[in-house]
Amino acid sequence: xxxxxxxxxxxxxxxxxxxxxxxxxxxxxxxxxxxxxxxxxxxxxxxxxxxxxxxxxxxxxxxxxxxxxxxxxxxxxxxxxxxxxxxxxxxxxxxxxxxxxxxxxxxxxxxxxxxxxxxxxxxxxxxxxxxxxxxxxxxxxxxxxxxxxxxxxxxxxxxxxxxxxxxxxxxxxxxxxxxxxxxxxxxxxxxxxxxxxxxxxxxxxxxxxxxxxxxxxxxxxxxxxxxxxxxxxxxxxxxxxxxxxxxxxxxxxxxxxxxxxxxxxxxxxxxxxxxxxxxxxxxxxxxxxxxxxxxxxxxxxxxxxxxxxxxxxxxxxxxxxxxxxxxxxxxxxxxxxxxxxxxxxxxxxxxxxxxxxxxxxxxxxxxxxxxxxxxxxxxxxxxxxxxxxxxxxxxxxxxxxxxxxxxxxxxxxxxxxxxxxxxxxxxxxxxxxxxxxxxxxxxxxxxxxxxxxxxxxx
Amino acid sequence: xxxxxxxxxxxxxxxxxxxxxxxxxxxxxxxxxxxxxxxxxxxxxxxxxxxxxxxxxxxxxxxxxxxxxxxxxxxxxxxxxxxxxxxxxxxxxxxxxxxxxxxxxxxxxxxxxxxxxxxxxxxxxxxxxxxxxxxxxxxxxxxxxxxxxxxxxxxxxxxxxxxxxxxxxxxxxxxxxxxxxxxxxxxxxxxxxxxxxxxxxxxxxxxxxxxxxxxxxxxxxxxxxxxxxxxxxxxxxxxxxxxxxxxxxxxxxxxxxxxxxxxxxxxxxxxxxxxxxxxxxxxxxxxxxxxxxxxxxxxxxxxxxxxxxxxxxxxxxxxxxxxxxxxxxxxxxxxxxxxxxxxxxxxxxxxxxxxxxxxxxxxxxxxxxxxxxxxxxxxxxxxxxxxxxxxxxxxxxxxxxxxxxxxxxxxxxxxxxxxxxxxxxxxxxxxxxxxxxxxxxxxxxxxxxxxxxxxxxx
Numbered sequence: 001x002x003x004x005x006x007x008x009x010x011x012x013x014x015x016x017x018x019x020x021x022x023x024x025x026x027x028x029x030x031x032x033x034x035x036x037x038x039x040x041x042x043x044x045x046x047x048x049x050x051x052x053x054x055x056x057x058x059x060x061x062x063x064x065x066x067x068x069x070x071x072x073x074x075x076x077x078x079x080x081x082x083x084x085x086x087x088x089x090x091x092x093x094x095x096x097x098x099x100x101x102x103x104x105x106x107x108x109x110x111x112x113x114x115x116x117x118x119x120x121x122x123x124x125x126x127x128x129x130x131x132x133x134x135x136x137x138x139x140x141x142x143x144x145x146x147x148x149x150x151x152x153x154x155x156x157x158x159x160x161x162x163x164x165x166x167x168x169x170x171x172x173x174x175x176x177x178x179x180x181x182x183x184x185x186x187x188x189x190x191x192x193x194x195x196x197x198x199x200x201x202x203x204x205x206x207x208x209x210x211x212x213x214x215x216x217x218x219x220x221x222x223x224x225x226x227x228x229x230x231x232x233x234x235x236x237x238x239x240x241x242x243x244x245x246x247x248x249x250x251x252x253x254x255x256x257x258x259x260x261x262x263x264x265x266x267x268x269x270x271x272x273x274x275x276x277x278x279x280x281x282x283x284x285x286x287x288x289x290x291x292x293x294x295x296x297x298x299x300x301x302x303x304x305x306x307x308x309x310x311x312x313x314x315x316x317x318x319x320x321x322x323x324x325x326x327x328x329x330x331x332x333x334x335x336x337x338x339x340x341x342x343x344x345x346x347x348x349x350x351x352x353x354x355x356x357x358x359x360x361x362x363x364x365x366x367x368x369x370x371x372x373x374x375x376x377x378x379x380x381x382x383x384x385x386x387x388x389x390x391x392x393x394x395x396x397x398x399x400x401x402x403x404x405x406x407x408x409x410x411x412x413x414x415x416x417x418x419x420x421x422x423x424x425x426x427x428x429x430x431x432x433x434x435x436x437x438x439x440x441x442x443x444x445x446x447x448x449x450x451x452x453x454x455x456x457x458x
Numbered sequence: 459x460x461x462x463x464x465x466x467x468x469x470x471x472x473x474x475x476x477x478x479x480x481x482x483x484x485x486x487x488x489x490x491x492x493x494x495x496x497x498x499x500x501x502x503x504x505x506x507x508x509x510x511x512x513x514x515x516x517x518x519x520x521x522x523x524x525x526x527x528x529x530x531x532x533x534x535x536x537x538x539x540x541x542x543x544x545x546x547x548x549x550x551x552x553x554x555x556x557x558x559x560x561x562x563x564x565x566x567x568x569x570x571x572x573x574x575x576x577x578x579x580x581x582x583x584x585x586x587x588x589x590x591x592x593x594x595x596x597x598x599x600x601x602x603x604x605x606x607x608x609x610x611x612x613x614x615x616x617x618x619x620x621x622x623x624x625x626x627x628x629x630x631x632x633x634x635x636x637x638x639x640x641x642x643x644x645x646x647x648x649x650x651x652x653x654x655x656x657x658x659x660x661x662x663x664x665x666x667x668x669x670x671x672x673x674x675x676x677x678x679x680x681x682x683x684x685x686x687x688x689x690x691x692x693x694x695x696x697x698x699x700x701x702x703x704x705x706x707x708x709x710x711x712x713x714x715x716x717x718x719x720x721x722x723x724x725x726x727x728x729x730x731x732x733x734x735x736x737x738x739x740x741x742x743x744x745x746x747x748x749x750x751x752x753x754x755x756x757x758x759x760x761x762x763x764x765x766x767x768x769x770x771x772x773x774x775x776x777x778x779x780x781x782x783x784x785x786x787x788x789x790x791x792x793x794x795x796x797x798x799x800x801x802x803x804x805x806x807x808x809x810x811x812x813x814x815x816x817x818x819x820x821x822x823x824x825x826x827x828x829x830x831x832x833x834x835x836x837x838x839x840x841x842x843x844x845x846x847x848x849x850x851x852x853x854x855x856x857x858x859x860x861x862x863x864x865x866x867x868x869x870x871x872x873x874x875x876x877x878x879x880x881x882x883x884x885x886x887x888x889x890x891x892x893x894x895x896x897x898x899x900x901x902x903x904x905x906x907x908x909x910x911x912x913x914x915x916x
Binding site for chain 2: 100101102103104105125126146147149153154157158160161170174175176177178180181182183184185186187188189190191193194196197198202213214215237240241243244245282283285286289290342343344345346347374375376406407408409410411412413414415419423426427428430431432433434435437438440441442453
């Protein structure tokens with residue numbers, strides 16, 4: 001709990017209207033998309049870098065946790081205040097400060113909604129590719145903290161690949177600038193990319209400089225249905241083998257298809273066991289040719305049906321099914337344990353086989369979908385209360401299989417709370433040791449987002 | 459100096475044939491492309507990760523410096539053993555361990571020559587884009603240490619953008635694996651990108667996993683000549699404004715053109731004051747169209763002459779002039795002070811103006827060329843001994859101008875020895891402090907490449 005004198009100081013820093021302490025207000029800032037919940041002691045809504053810095057200096061003097069928060073759409077508990085403390089909500093620092101068409105960069109505050117930035121740059125013929133599923137709600141600050149991925153990562157990479165520089169408040173309150181407004185810079189260690197994906201444990205970004213690309217001239221999309229998931233996985237590989245790099249390559253399994261069809265009350269797949277969605281972008285002539293080649297590859301790989309979207313409405317129709325998966329899954333079981341494992345793309349058939357065996361062994365329903373193009377599979381164990389314990393064992397086995405195949409336990413959600421206990425499986429003692437040393441040296445009082453990433457912090 | 463017992467231990471680790479101690483052998487490992495020179499006490503040529511680890515454990519026990527070295531082509535003194543110690547030469551760890559066409563990755567040892575990897579993957583229709591000027595000699599380990607850039611960075615980024623994972627020996631000898639064989643991974647802090655560009659001060663890579671792309675189907679190249687450098691800079695900007703992202707966009711100034719023409723004994727420019735080289739790549743139809751649009755843009759921007767390469771021979775002709783700059787410059791003056799500043803691309807006219815004023819003020823000849831596409835200008839102060847002092851003042855003023863324009867003092871060469879004294883100008887006290895803390899926590903005995911990046915280490 002905070003001393004009344006500290007609450008008073010916080011009010012002086014952000015203004016009385018921007019410090020919340022009542023339970024009704026606090027509850028809004030207590031959870032994320034994992035549904036984990038924990039009440040903070042207070043919520044501060046700073047309007048400027050200086051205020052963030054002052055709060056962190058105070059926190060180090062008084063030893064209370066500070067938890068940076070964007071929109072709370074995180075998938076691993078990164079913004080949940082598990083040890084109480086003060087939530088730093090960036091909702092007021094939500095300005096696009098600059099879009100520079102000559103330098104192909106944008107400068108934003110952390111509270112800017114990713115989708116807003118995308119729309120703004122696209123209206124100028126520019127492109128900010130990272131597109132987490134929650135892009136209509138999630139913020140750039142949250143994306144930076146978790147290194148958000150998304151559908152287009154297969155071709156365009158993840159948040160990290162676009163962040164050129166940051167203004168960061170360190171855990172001890174100092175303000176530093178990392179990187180530059182330039183495409184390149186090698187002036188010392190890359191603190192920018194150390195901060196991106198550090199889940200708000202090493203610093204909190206107050207300004208973000210991102211790289212922009214020219215907006216691709218055209219986009220073409222198709223869906224293909226298969227009688228087995230293996231066929232679909234092989235078909236996906238054949239695209240890479242043909243040296244085509246699609247902007248999206250999504251896989252949806254049978255259980256997910258059935259859930260979506262029942263949720264949308266619509267027959268999408270005609271009983272198929274798997275669906276691929278392939279989207280290519282680029283100059284008009286080449287997307288036209290590429291989508292034709294992909295169609296041919298799908299047919300040759302034994303697709304039951306291939307549908308090319310010829311209009312925006314048809315394209316929207318294809319993506320609607322993909323987007324409906326998450327809400328649809330909740331109609332099957334009350335809870336889902338959602339893990340975003342990633343394997344080398346050629347290992348997708350192996351990991352799907354392993355997951356299916358694990359599901360059978362523990363008598364669990366596991367639904368798989370996700371980014372086949374980069375090997376990032378979202379595997380969802382659908383459970384009720386009685387199945388929770390078995391699910392936990394299954395998760396561990398899925399991670400073991402993933403690591404055996406040369407993969408990673410998180411492709412884009414981060415470690416946060418959900419995966420902290422499994423991180424040592426992937427990293428080993430020495431690599432984890434390096435990370436902990438960096439944390440301790442930058443945050444000696446363990447102020448910034450404690451209890452995340454490293455288990456024994458909790 | 460090393461104790462005889464330590465030399466004996468080193469011989470046991472790498473084998474007697476792979477430990478050099480005679481002056482004639484040591485001198486080969488004493489310098490890099492900056493021509494700075496300093497003799498090591500010994501050179502060890504390990505063949506395996508374990509040997510590297512053992513050497514570092516020994517170094518921590520006996521407190522001698524260890525300096526990792528690739529081919530010695532670095533441009534900032536990164537591999538020069540300024541404090542003596544043992545050079546770790548990776549010439550025997552030069553195997554391409556794997557090229558995986560399904561997963562679009564390659565795994566290499568640090569001693570692999572970058573150009574060899576490029577040829578090998580290109581023969582399979584794949585592409586490793588980073589291409590430092592020294593790609594025929596420089597090694598992947600050196601590229602990783604310095605985060606090498608190159609001509610194609612404007613479209614494809616730098617070394618960092620392609621390194622997915624590493625096996626690294628830490629300064630204290632522990633071996634860690636960072637990243638994964640996958641396109642994405644967010645399992646804890648990004649140690650991979652912290653290591654890349656750390657100039658061999660935080661760890662030394664013993665295995666490197668890089669991402670590959672499909673090889674672009676076609677490449678088109680043109681050269682354009684202008685009567686003023688300002689015209690050329692404006693013409694370069696017009697390409698970005700037209701939302702075309704070339705794979706290379708090079709600028710060569712008047713002094714460089716004259717030097718090349720006299721060196722090659724050939725009139726290239728017909729008296730022009732500046733040359734642009736523009737290269738686009740992608741599907742055939744789109745490169746054909748893009749090169750046509752670029753030609754039009756050049757003409758509209760007032761080019762005196764535009765030459766489109768229609769054959770490989772003509773393309774080679776254009777690049778020959780660009781490649782001749784470095785050797786040609788040495789015919790003007792005995793020494794060049796070469797700095798690779800980078801500014802936001804729209805600021806190129808401003809930085810060129812500033813440099814020209816600085817040159818006039820100090821009565822120096824400054825030659826500029828480089829990667830206009832990403833704002834990375836190689837500025838070369840051509841001097842004899844008598845001018846060295848004035849050049850030093852000019853360098854500082856060029857860096858000040860660069861930073862005022864929102865740039866960085868090094869786009870791709872790194873800090874090493876040459877820029878260590880200027881780094882505080884760019885970073886400020888707190889950011890530099892963070893870097894030093896990371897160095898100290900990972901290398902408490904300051905064993906790995908001491909005297910680099912941080913001035914007061916020297």
